[in-house]
Amino acid sequence: MNTTDKILMDYAMDRNLNQSEKDILSFLIQKKMEGEQLSIRKAANKLFVSTTSILRLCKKLGFSGYTEFIYNLGLKVAKMPDTEAEFLEGIHSPLETKRKEFMQNYELTFLSxxxxxxxxxxxxxxxxxxxxxxxxxxxxxxxxxxxxxxxxxxxxxxxxxxxxxxxxxxxxxxxxxxxxxxxxxxxxxxxxxxxxxxxxxxxxxxxxxxxxxxxxxxxxxxxxxxxxxxxxxxxxxxxxxxxxxxxxxxxxxxxxxxxxxxxxxx
Missing domain, CATH: 3.40.50.10490 (Glucose-6-phosphate isomerase like protein; domain 1)
Structure with missing residues (x-):
């Protein structure tokens, strides 16, 4: 799990985001990670969505608007050291392997x-x-x-x-x-x-x-x-x-x- 995915997970948890909203959120996180400053209109143009869609997402995440969300995102990115991303990757990979193993064994049990x-x-x-x-x-x-x-x-x-x-x-x-x-x-x-x-x-x-x-x-x-x-x-x-x-x-x-x-x- 990379840093972008970790931040996305933090925001998306218990928010019931649809796939389009997750795509918008992932894009905004990635651009912030790259240090690119985007206005809401410029972000909307790059995503081929309306500014209303971005505002709706920000409110769904609990923010008053785009500016507050971007400010909060900047703080979150600044606090996320590279070492944490590496640490999480060391957890995610074996965790995913075990998940697949357990689910595969249940699938085989069910099919038999x-x-x-x-x-x-x-x-x-x-x-x-x-x-x-x-x-x-x-x-x-x-x-x-x-x-x-x-x-x-x-x-x-x-x-x-x-x-x-x-x-x-x-x-x-x-x-x-x-x-x-x-x-x-x-x-x-x-x-x-x-x-x-x-x-x-x-x-x-x-x-x-x-x-x-x-x-x-x-x-x-x-x-x-x-x-x-x-x-x-x-x-x-x-x-x-x-x-x-x-x-x-x-x-x-x-x-x-x-x-x-x-x-x-x-």
Whole structure:
């Protein structure tokens, strides 16, 4: 991000500028950076716009007119050292790389969704009012989140993790109609055991995972895989797009259920 872009961002933030207004603002900033003094009429002629358009922009930015805006812009440019621009570029580039990586992984996750599984998932939410949630390790974050959401939507839910005993799980699972489990690797023994118990009790089992080829994936009735960049290295403690993309997937499915009238928002 260069200095011009940084100043433009400062002015444009929360102003809802259209593209034409951004182009005018960018031009005025650039000319000020180059030390060129432009009257409003000369600026309008160079931009092929009316002076009214420039005045409207200045007022939208919170200034009384063009003169006040140009004065403020001069102060802002004077306070912007070259080193700051270089510093911001060092932040912007890796930030943009990570943004693209995270969004690409979510896009791949979304495109890999089995739409039949999505339809069956929605049917299960419509059919079952008693849902048991289960997660291991960091996956408890997802089970806690979805369980709390479903509880707010009026469902009867229970949520447990690997800290609960097998006997406790066995006693509780028989009260429920649907089992939703989160397991990043899909190979945690305690999770595999709970999936088998749930299936033996006749519950439809839905798995959210980072490993669609796992043991749990082979056991579950429905599988929703999320791209996991650590799937081969098995370094699950790395900060990756997996966690945020999992949350996006959950909210995408919930939004679809609400849109179709399966879930009622209070």
């Amino acid at each position: 969704l089995n739409e039949t599984h999505v339809q069956v998932f929605l049917e299960q939410l419509q059919k079952c009012q008693k849902i048991y949630f289960y997660g291991a390790g960091f996956s408890t974050t997802f089970s806690n989140y979805l369980a709390k959401k479903m509880e707010l939507f009026g469902y009867y839910v229970s949520n447990s993790s690997t800290s609960d005993s097998r006997a406790l799980f066995w006693n509780n699972i028989q009260k429920y109609e649907l089992f939703i489990v989160f397991s990043r690797s899909g190979e945690t023994n305690r999770v595999i055991e709970k999936v088998k118990i749930a299936k033996n009790n006749g519950l439809k089992t839905i798995l959210f995972t980072g490993n669609k080829h796992s043991t749990n994936a082979s056991l579950a009735d429905l599988v929703f895989p999320v791209i996991d960049p650590t799937i081969e290295s098995q370094q699950e403690f790395q900060v990756t797009s997996y966690e945020s993309n999992m949350m996006l997937l959950i909210d995408t499915l919930l939004s679809l259920a609400i849109q179709k009238g399966i879930i009622k928002e209070f």
